[in-house]
Amino acid sequence: MEPVKITVSSDPSHIATVRSAVESFGDHHGFSREQSEKIGLAVNEAVSNVIRHGYLGDVHQEIAVTIGMVENDGKKGIKVVIRDHGLQVDPDSIKGRDLEEVRPGGLGVHIMKSIMDEVSYRCRSQGGMELTMIKFLPSARESTI
Amino acid sequence: MNLQDYENENGPVKRIEIDGEKATVTLSNDIDMDCSPDVRVALQVLIQRKIPVIHIDLREVPHMDSSGLATLIEALQRIKRYKGKLVLYGLQNRVKSVFEIAKLTDIFEIK
Numbered sequence: 001m002e003p004v005k006i007t008v009s010s011d012p013s014h015i016a017t018v019r020s021a022v023e024s025f026g027d028h029h030g031f032s033r034e035q036s037e038k039i040g041l042a043v044n045e046a047v048s049n050v051i052r053h054g055y056l057g058d059v060h061q062e063i064a065v066t067i068g069m070v071e072n073d074g075k076k077g078i079k080v081v082i083r084d085h086g087l088q089v090d091p092d093s094i095k096g097r098d099l100e101e102v103r104p105g106g107l108g109v110h111i112m113k114s115i116m117d118e119v120s121y122r123c124r125s126q127g128g129m130e131l132t133m134i135k136f137l138p139s140a141r142e143s144t145i
Numbered sequence: 146m147n148l149q150d151y152e153n154e155n156g157p158v159k160r161i162e163i164d165g166e167k168a169t170v171t172l173s174n175d176i177d178m179d180c181s182p183d184v185r186v187a188l189q190v191l192i193q194r195k196i197p198v199i200h201i202d203l204r205e206v207p208h209m210d211s212s213g214l215a216t217l218i219e220a221l222q223r224i225k226r227y228k229g230k231l232v233l234y235g236l237q238n239r240v241k242s243v244f245e246i247a248k249l250t251d252i253f254e255i256k
Contacts, residue, residue, distance in 0.1 A: 111210075
């Protein structure tokens with residue numbers, strides 16, 4: 001099946017639209033409802049980060065989301081790619097924070113990495129960042145993510 | 146924001162009821178980056194008045210992201226400064242799992 005491509009403006013009101021699309025895609029490709037909701041949360045956090053850190057809250061920029069299935073080493077999974085034209089940062093500097101320190105903010109990357117099997121950033125040559133996240137379908141012995 | 150008898154069916158802050166030293170804030174809809182600023186404003190007004198006990202009813206919240214968590218963490222820290230109490234209740238499983246991923250279930254009083 002061809003990937004689904006969605007382009008939205010960087011307005012926070014569109015986060016729910018992207019999240020719903022990802023959850024629906026997961027539902028239709030073998031993930032349980034609970035798993036799809038968690039994948040939707042990871043994408044929610046990624047899009048929020050683009051708006052907050054990539055575009056510094058500018059609601060008129062573009063965020064492109066591609067949702068598809070991938071197969072690596074015989075394992076199938078959902079692959080979500082999020083591209084923006086915002087500020088670039090060193091991919092190695094994007095880390096989840098220490099949860100021992102209870103404070104507002106900085107939880108998004110931790111949530112994304114907790115839920116997804118693979119999370120990788122790269123700087124795009126034409127500007128902006130590209131985030132790729134993969135979550136594999138659980139094997140028969142794994143019922144939760 | 147006039148909090149006494151505050152009601153807004155279109156939420157996210159659907160209702161605020163103040164009864165003596167306790168305020169109950171009923172939230173509804175998704176609490177994400179789009180809506181959490183409204184929640185923050187409502188809680189900050191209660192906190193400025195140093196309401197001793199603030200309950201947050203989450204039964205009608207199907208989804209919360211890290212911006213919602215951040216709003217609640219900030220509120221909890223400010224309430225603790227004046228020895229007040231923040232109680233969350235009615236968390237749907239989906240919302241509860243976000244608290245678990247962020248390892249916040251022991252930080253908040255959750256009923």
